[in-house]
Amino acid sequence: MGEMASAPGAHVQSAAAPSPFPPIADYAFLSDCHTGALISPDGSVGWLCVPSFDSASVFGTLLDRQAGYFRIGPFGVHHPTARAYEPGTNVLITTWKTPSGWVEVREALTMGPSEDEDEVTPHSRPPADDDADHQLVRTMRCLEGSVEMELVCEPVFDYGRVPAEWTMVTDSGRHIADAHGAGQTIRLQTDLALGIEGDRVRARRTLTAGDEVYCSLSWQAGLASVPDVQEAGRRLSATVRFWRAWLDRARIPDHHWxxxxxxxxxxxxxxxxxxxxxxxxxxxxxxxxxxxxxxxxxxxxxxxxxxxxxxxxxxxxxxxxxxxxxxxxxxxxxxxxxxxxxxxxxxxxxxxxxxxxxxxxxxxxxxxxxxxxxxxxxxxxxxxxxxxxxxxxxxxxxxxxxxxxxxxxxxxxxxxxxxxxxxxxxxxxxxxxxxxxxxxxxxxxxxxxxxxxxxxxxxxxxxxxxxxxxxxxxxxxxxxxxxxxxxxxxxxxxxxxxxxxxxxxxxxxxxxxxxxxxxxxxxxxxxxxxxxxxxxxxxxxxxxxxxxxxxxxxxxxxxxxxxxxxxxxxxxxxxxxxxxxxxxxxxxxxxxxxxxxxxxxxxxxxxxxxxxxxxxxxxxxxxxxxxxxxxxx
CATH class of the missing domain: 1.50.10.10 (Glycosyltransferase)
Structure with missing residues (x-):
């Protein structure tokens, strides 16, 4: 394997060559101090291993465009207007302009007060006041006009080897679906109506100004998940508070750097x-x-x-x-x-x-x-x-x-x-x-x-x-x-x-x-x-x-x-x-x-x-x- 030998006149591959892979530096980093995710500019999860940093990937389009895909964003629009962290946090806000309106996506690997013993990734250190929820939570809010939003979730377990088998959770009204594969189960919950299409699930809805929806992906013990958009907002706010409280303890010099x-x-x-x-x-x-x-x-x-x-x-x-x-x-x-x-x-x-x-x-x-x-x-x-x-x-x-x-x-x-x-x-x-x-x-x-x-x-x-x-x-x-x-x-x-x-x-x-x-x-x-x-x-x-x-x-x-x-x-x-x-x-x-x-x-x-x-x-x-x-x- 490895790169080809450079023959006379051969062109060495450029880091800026046209490619379906976004530039490495264009990814956003999310973390709950147990695992991390990389979010590409189009709103898809390019890398996520669960339950911990060194586990097998569930979403891995960073390494193969077929190795797991999870996006929520405006249908047919893939280049956002702005992306920024909420100041002092690892919570990401992405703003989109579409031909018909504006929408904001807010997302994080959420953290909050720790109440029970962590059964997913057991601690050998004293548990902290706040810990990982073992969830990726995303909210979508229409700011102006109307925007057609699409959710696509296509996990592929074990570094892209095992496609998901989906089952709709009964009595959930099409709002909860579980993906199984390689001995793992993750749960997708949302207030959008889900449809299973082979090894992926999909949802779509047109939002008008003031509308807000959410989705959460959970690998918590018992697959506990976020029940509604209000709780999703509370989880994201708790995560903001965690990062800012942590940063408040740090000695950061008052300097232009x-x-x-x-x-x-x-x-x-x-x-x-x-x-x-x-x-x-x-x-x-x-x-x-x-x-x-x-x-x-x-x-x-x-x-x-x-x-x-x-x-x-x-x-x-x-x-x-x-x-x-x-x-x-x-x-x-x-x-x-x-x-x-x-x-x-x-x-x-x-x-x-x-x-x-x-x-x-x-x-x-x-x-x-x-x-x-x-x-x-x-x-x-x-x-x-x-x-x-x-x-x-x-x-x-x-x-x-x-x-x-x-x-x-x-x-x-x-x-x-x-x-x-x-x-x-x-x-x-x-x-x-x-x-x-x-x-x-x-x-x-x-x-x-x-x-x-x-x-x-x-x-x-x-x-x-x-x-x-x-x-x-x-x-x-x-x-x-x-x-x-x-x-x-x-x-x-x-x-x-x-x-x-x-x-x-x-x-x-x-x-x-x-x-x-x-x-x-x-x-x-x-x-x-x-x-x-x-x-x-x-x-x-x-x-x-x-x-x-x-x-x-x-x-x-x-x-x-x-x-x-x-x-x-x-x-x-x-x-x-x-x-x-x-x-x-x-x-x-x-x-x-x-x-x-x-x-x-x-x-x-x-x-x-x-x-x-x-x-x-x-x-x-x-x-x-x-x-x-x-x-x-």
Whole structure:
């Protein structure tokens, strides 16, 4: 599979090629902190897995135009006039103009006060005051004139493999229908009159000014559902209150970047799995990093390397409850036999994420293969230990205590870093080529021992402080001896002079002082030589054996890392300029995928991407803090 080899004169597929698949960045993101949905501009659900983020999809037109469809909107009109989130929420409002009138659709994965134990996705954390309703609720209100509305619901279970079998619920007056397939049942309830047409149901009604109707799709225990349009409105209002109350707890600086920081925070929270405290890397699987290519991965899992950036962002925003929930998730994880943590886990903490290929799905715009699971879960990546220990130190300093249940994790991760830092690995980008002595992996092993020593100091364990500090210094000297080019720039790995954006972590994690010429040379080299039109690449694919064909777009997280590194090394104006450019390429709803294709201005990769939004929060924080500091200088 994968993309075709580029013959002389052949055209490489463009991210902006005409396609029945909407641009990735045109989707709206909904979440109830158990699962998420992507809503395409035409009002259809392009992606929804139930009951949880990593369940099989029920609606999957994002990956195959036949893999499940659910739309409510004006009949024959597919391009809305406006789409926006209700401010401070993940509740979507879409406004439509038709030849005969105006209509507004309001929708959300609803949340409200939690009353009973959640039987659908059981909690291992203390239940919160509000929790998921396990429903997608949508209301339609005619604003002016008259509008003919249509509802079409055609779920296909198990990633597009099993068409629905529909049954009308007796005595419902054609208002409730259940869809069955692959061992699942979901319930559609509406005040429209439904008709079953094979493996789909459909309804239509002409609304006049002031009319309002609703529909709800439920996978609640017992298939409890919304009985009428008034209750639908109450559920949506409760969801608005939930998101705004949550955002009220966050510390958002009064700055002209306030809105993008708020939206990034809402995305990060929306990608959090409330039952366990885990945060997924992205909502989707197999959205391509290369148009039409093979760089397609399942990101619906928790990466340990994300942990330190997650903790940084949550603590910066003063969201200490979420930070603690995530730390408890990490503390509960089952380690490998040597005591190390895997590079990623399932959102329920499971270790086995075996990868499979779904050849029956076309893939987004023909990008193959479509992957379920992630084959990198058992790779050796020596950066994991540093990420885990950095977040434990962050959390311990914030809470002013080192919980007993975390100390065993500190010892095991420090011991693992001591044992493996001299060995090659697959590196931070999970390259599927030959293991190498990646500088970023050595750097993160330094972080591991440096943070472990500081944690041991909190415990007043002088022997471990001395031992771990000595090992950290040994790693640092090894990097400075073998990991620098003749120009004093940190290289990708010890056998090459190629650049790698992960070297920017040397600034973010304090590996070298902010005014060290080697750090500044590294940051400048990446800014000048590892960019396309100012946006940062992970590495040059023609210089790196990552086991894959084809090129990729610029990685948004790397560009945000560059903003942070520029701010750290004192290049404040250059940092602000790049930050402004990055904010301008957000999706129409303020969201980011994993990559940005400079040539076409399109987003690439899984969406929305937690790492991109986490890095946005940190980069903005670095600049804002520098600006505040300048006021006192």
């Amino acid at each position: 306030r809105d993008p920081i708020q939206r990034a925070a809402l995305v990060v929270k929306g990608l959090t799995y409330m039952p366990t405290g885990a945060t997924i890397a992205a909502l989707t699987t197999s959205l391509p990093e290369t148009p039409g290519g093979e760089r397609n991965w399942d990101y619906r899992y928790t990466w340990m390397r994300d942990s330190t950036f997650t903790l940084q962002a949550l603590h910066y925003l003063n969201l200490d409850w979420e930070a603690d929930e995530f730390m408890q998730f990490v503390a509960d994880l089952e380690p490998n036999e040597d005591g190390s943590l895997q590079i990623m886990y399932g959102i329920d903490g499971r270790r086995d994420l075996t990868e499979s290929i779904r050849n029956d799905l076309s893939g987004y715009a023909g990008a193959h293969p479509v992957r379920i699971g992630n084959g990198a879960f058992d790779q050796r990546q020596n950066d994991v230990f540093g990420a885990v220990l950095d977040c434990i130190l962050l959390h311990s300093r914030r809470s002013q205590r080192l919980p007993r249940r975390l100390w065993a994790l500190v010892e095991s991760q420090a011991r693992c870093a001591e044992a493996v830092w001299r060995e090659p690995d697959q590196g931070i980008w999970e390259a599927r080529g030959k293991p190498q002595h990646y500088v970023s992996s050595k750097l993160m092993c330094w972080v591991a021992l440096d943070r472990a020593a500081k944690l041991a100091d909190i415990r007043s364990d002088a022997e471990l402080v001395s031992r771990w500090r000595a090992t950290a210094e040994e790693i640092k000297q090894d990097i400075l001896t073998n990991g620098l080019t003749d120009a004093g720039v940190l290289r990708q790995h010890y056998e090459t002079d190629s650049l790698d954006a992960s070297a920017l972590l040397a600034a973010i994690f304090g590996f070298l002082p902010h005014d060290d010429p080697r750090l500044r040379a590294t940051v400048d080299a990446i800014a000048d030589e590892l960019t396309e039109d100012g946006f940062v690449l992970r590495y040059r694919t023609d210089e790196t054996d990552d086991g894959l064909s084809g090129r990729e777009g610029s990685f948004l997280i790397c560009s945000f890392w560059l903003v942070s590194a520029l701010a750290i090394t004192g290049a404040h104006q250059r940092a602000r300029d790049l930050m402004e450019r990055l904010l301008r390429v957000a999706s129409p709803l303020g969201l980011y995928a994993e990559e940005f294709d400079v040539a076409t201005g399109r987003h690439l990769g899984n969406f929305p991407q937690a790492f991109s939004h986490l890095a946005l929060i940190e980069a903005a924080g670095r600049i804002i803090m520098a600006e505040f500091q300048q006021e006192f200088d």
